Amino acid sequence: MSTNLDQSAQGKGKIVPLLPLRDIIVFPHMVVPLFVGREKSIAALEEAMKSDKDILLVAQKAAKTNDPSPGDIFEVGALGTIVQLLRLPDGTVKVLVEGKGRARIVRYVPRREFFQVEIEPIDERIEMSVELEALMRSVQSTFETYVKLNKHIPPEMLMTVQGIDDPSRLADTIVVHLSSIKLEDRQGILENADPAGRLERLYELMQGEIEVLQVEKRIRNRVKKQMEKTQKEYYLNEQMQAIQRELGEKDEFRGELQELEEKIKAKKGLSEEGADKARRELKKLQMMSPMSAEATVVRNYLEWVTMLPWGERTEERYGIEDAERILEEDHYGLRKIKERILEYLAVQALVKKLKGPILCFVGPPGTGKTSLARSIARATDRKFIRLSLGGVRDEAEIRGHRRTYIGALPGKIIQCLRKVGTGNPVFLLDEVDKMSSDFRGDPASALLEVLDPEQNYMFNDHYLDMDYDLSDVMFITTANILSGIPLPLQDRMEIIELASYTEFEKLNIATRYLVPRQKKDCGLEGVDLEVPEGAIRTIINHYTKEAGVRNLEREISSICRKVARKVVKEGKDQKIVVGAKDVPRYLGVPKFSVGKKEEGEHVGLVNGLAVTSTGGDLLVVEVSVVPGKGKLILTGHLGEVMQESAQAALSYVRSRSKLLGLEDDFYQKVDIHVHFPEGAVPKDGPSAGITACTCMVSALTKASVRQDVAMTGEITLRGRVLPIGGLKEKILAAHRGRVHTVIMPKENRKDIHEIPSRVLKVMRLVLVDHMDEVLREALSDPSVSERFGPSRGLLVYREGRLIQPGADCPPAAPAEPSSPGH
Numbered sequence: 001m002s003t004n005l006d007q008s009a010q011g012k013g014k015i016v017p018l019l020p021l022r023d024i025i026v027f028p029h030m031v032v033p034l035f036v037g038r039e040k041s042i043a044a045l046e047e048a049m050k051s052d053k054d055i056l057l058v059a060q061k062a063a064k065t066n067d068p069s070p071g072d073i074f075e076v077g078a079l080g081t082i083v084q085l086l087r088l089p090d091g092t093v094k095v096l097v098e099g100k101g102r103a104r105i106v107r108y109v110p111r112r113e114f115f116q117v118e119i120e121p122i123d124e125r126i127e128m129s130v131e132l133e134a135l136m137r138s139v140q141s142t143f144e145t146y147v148k149l150n151k152h153i154p155p156e157m158l159m160t161v162q163g164i165d166d167p168s169r170l171a172d173t174i175v176v177h178l179s180s181i182k183l184e185d186r187q188g189i190l191e192n193a194d195p196a197g198r199l200e201r202l203y204e205l206m207q208g209e210i211e212v213l214q215v216e217k218r219i220r221n222r223v224k225k226q227m228e229k230t231q232k233e234y235y236l237n238e239q240m241q242a243i244q245r246e247l248g249e250k251d252e253f254r255g256e257l258q259e260l261e262e263k264i265k266a267k268k269g270l271s272e273e274g275a276d277k278a279r280r281e282l283k284k285l286q287m288m289s290p291m292s293a294e295a296t297v298v299r300n301y302l303e304w305v306t307m308l309p310w311g312e313r314t315e316e317r318y319g320i321e322d323a324e325r326i327l328e329e330d331h332y333g334l335r336k337i338k339e340r341i342l343e344y345l346a347v348q349a350l351v352k353k354l355k356g357p358i359l360c361f362v363g364p365p366g367t368g369k370t371s372l373a374r375s376i377a378r379a380t381d382r383k384f385i386r387l388s389l390g391g392v393r394d395e396a397e398i399r400g401h402r403r404t405y406i407g408a409l410p411g412k413i414i415q416c417l418r419k420v421g422t423g424n425p426v427f428l429l430d431e432v433d434k435m436s437s438d439f440r441g442d443p444a445s446a447l448l449e450v451l452d453p454e455q456n457y458m459f460n461d462h463y464l465d466m467d468y469d470l471s472d473v474m475f476i477t478t479a480n481i482l483s484g485i486p487l488p489l490q491d492r493m494e495i496i497e498l499a500s501y502t503e504f505e506k507l508n509i510a511t512r513y514l515v516p517r518q519k520k521d522c523g524l525e526g527v528d529l530e531v532p533e534g535a536i537r538t539i540i541n542h543y544t545k546e547a548g549v550r551n552l553e554r555e556i557s558s559i560c561r562k563v564a565r566k567v568v569k570e571g572k573d574q575k576i577v578v579g580a581k582d583v584p585r586y587l588g589v590p591k592f593s594v595g596k597k598e599e600g601e602h603v604g605l606v607n608g609l610a611v612t613s614t615g616g617d618l619l620v621v622e623v624s625v626v627p628g629k630g631k632l633i634l635t636g637h638l639g640e641v642m643q644e645s646a647q648a649a650l651s652y653v654r655s656r657s658k659l660l661g662l663e664d665d666f667y668q669k670v671d672i673h674v675h676f677p678e679g680a681v682p683k684d685g686p687s688a689g690i691t692a693c694t695c696m697v698s699a700l701t702k703a704s705v706r707q708d709v710a711m712t713g714e715i716t717l718r719g720r721v722l723p724i725g726g727l728k729e730k731i732l733a734a735h736r737g738r739v740h741t742v743i744m745p746k747e748n749r750k751d752i753h754e755i756p757s758r759v760l761k762v763m764r765l766v767l768v769d770h771m772d773e774v775l776r777e778a779l780s781d782p783s784v785s786e787r788f789g790p791s792r793g794l795l796v797y798r799e800g801r802l803i804q805p806g807a808d809c810p811p812a813a814p815a816e817p818s819s820p821g822h
């Protein structure tokens with residue numbers, strides 16, 4: 001089947017006038033009215049009327065162009081015939097044209113008055129097939145759907161389209177009615193000489209338009225429904241108010257009152273005082289108008305009273321073995337806390353009624369305080385609820401607001417109990433040291449009643465205005481520093497301090513918990529990934545510096561993510577070992593260094609020991625003696641206590657000047673500069689007293705100090721060595737820095753049992769009670785022993801055992817080289 005132009009339009013090289021069109025494309029088989037106002041366009045129409053009335057109708061590329069050039073006009077258009085031409089009074093021309101076929105511009109014929117072009121007709125050859133027939137039916141069906149969604153197309157058009165059996169005419173007829181498609185898409189359909197291709201393109205465009213129309217329809221329906229719903233609700237509300245005015249009460253409101261009355265009766269644990277108050281409030285509510293503000297306040301109050309867990313308890317687990325197993329599964333170490341929880345369970349199993357203990361976990365961030373509270377709840381089989389007190393500064397947050405306005409609410413304690421739904425949960429008050437106070441009151445003072453086992457059985461919330469029993473609740477509080485908690489509040493709690501994790505504890509926590517957890521989180525459960533102890537120690541010592549294990553877990557997570565990326569690229573069938581040497585490849589350059597002893601013996605250089613928020617550290621102290629006028633210069637960002645300790649050390653040196661071979665007025669001729677390195681880090685405390693003293697003596701007497709010795713202890717003016725804190729962390733720091741002899745106060749002998757046995761086996765601990773014994777042990781000059789005489793009260797621990805008291809024991813042999821902390 002073929003469609004050809006008539007003979008007048010068939011001749012190749014026919015020259016006809018050209019009418020450029022704005023925002024419209026004329027298709028064959030289409031009769032279109034046009035309004036023409038441009039002079040060139042009117043001249044082209046007049047020229048066509050003089051001849052055979054044929055004119056080429058071509059669209060402009062840009063509608064805004066008033067005087068188009070040949071480059072502004074498409075090359076393909078429709079060859080049309082002028083059916084009717086009518087001149088209007090305003091000088092414009094209304095013309096009715098009928099498209100006859102497609103034509104392509106061969107060249108432009110020069111004419112000044114109008115465009116005249118030589119055209120070449122475009123022939124369409126159509127081969128009917130089953131596929132083309134199916135395509136025509138699909139296009140007709142899709143057009144039917146489009147017409148149903150688009151109200152601008154008359155339904156009669158469907159009958160016209162259904163009766164077309166010519167694919168070319170079908171495409172040209174439908175495209176005219178797709179008013180929303182772009183000009184470029186219309187031009188593309190006009191230029192396509194293949195009817196099947198035009199139908200396919202038309203099918204795609206209609207599908208896109210149908211999706212848009214369907215979305216618009218859904219939006220319209222939704223808006224319409226919302227408007228109808230709003231109007232309906234308004235109408236019903238007006239009706240209900242009218243009925244209420246007639247009847248004076250509301251059936252629904254009466255039903256609510258009946259429901260509240262039944263709830264009050266069903267609360268068996270509600271005290272007699274509480275039940276009486278609730279019944280009085282209910283009776284008051286029955287007398288009120290349902291729409292009044294006061295009725296809303298009373299209704300909310302009764303809902304709060306009836307929804308609290310009055311006397312409701314969950315069954316507790318009293319099995320010591322199960323509880324111990326759960327605590328061991330969840331946390332490594334923490335022996336004191338675990339023992340305290342097991343003691344509580346044992347007493348509870350015997351007594352059946354025990355006032356809930358008030359525990360306070362104090363320790364640096366990341367040491368597992370919050371997770372430990374969750375484990376306690378799991379071990380006791382109680383429900384768990386957490387309330388963060390950080391930044392709380394209003395007393396009403398704890399005790400509630402008084403019912404003086406509509407938005408009043410109970411305090412957070414009562415709100416949390418309603419949320420958890422039981423009267424004996426494990427209640428965690430997190431960050432209790434970070435509360436503050438202002439003109440609205442002091443929340444810490446409000447907690448005094450909550451956390452006092454002698455008072456909290458009759459806790460009175462301002463909103464409830466009745467006593468509520470909190471004695472079954474197991475309160476646990478957490479804090480980072482004890483100084484942020486007021487002393488009266490401390491007195492009501494059993495304080496358990498969580499020290500910084502040691503390297504051994506971090507190693508075990510990482511091996512048992514962190515590595516398996518991160519493998520699971522990163523999808524590496526089925527991958528043969530091994531992170532040996534050496535790699536974990538490297539991460540602990542060189543990539544983290546913290547008291548807890550949060551950053552350690554982040555670094556392990558970073559390694560697991562990089563391994564996951566490698567597994568995705570290379571597959572799971574491989575064994576991946578991340579050794580100590582491989583850690584920099586995964587985590588980059590080491591961020592921290594471990595404190596190590598100086599090599600060789602030096603004058604005026606002593607190994608001290610300190611405790612920081614991240615654990616113990618080896619602290620090297622330096623003293624320089626220069627000519628001067630007796631100044632004592634202290635540098636290194638020192639606190640007042642540390643400065644006073646250095647001054648006490650100097651006073652001791654002056655009192656021992658004769659024994660040390662110094663002139664009586666030596667301090668008037670020199671300046672003594674004591675420096676603690678890492679000046680950006682604040683330092684304070686008296687435990688560096690004997691270290692500073694030893695360093696001064698070494699610098700003044702030119703006697704070198706043994707570098708395999710570290711020391712810690714407070715000094716007095718008479719040279720007595722007083723006890724210090726953090727002994728465990730300091731011994732571990734010395735062990736990590738390869739220092740195997742530690743001089744410490746004799747009164748700290750009771751703390752030696754806290755040190756891991758594997759560390760004690762390679763350490764030599766020298767217990768002293770006077771500075772003379774420190775100098776005798778630390779200075780390498782043999783004449784010092786002769787000056788101070790024999791040791792009397794010296795105690796020496798070696799390999800974890802006390803050697804004969806007072807014996808002058810040789811230093812411990814250095815342990816064989818190993819990784820730090822091993």
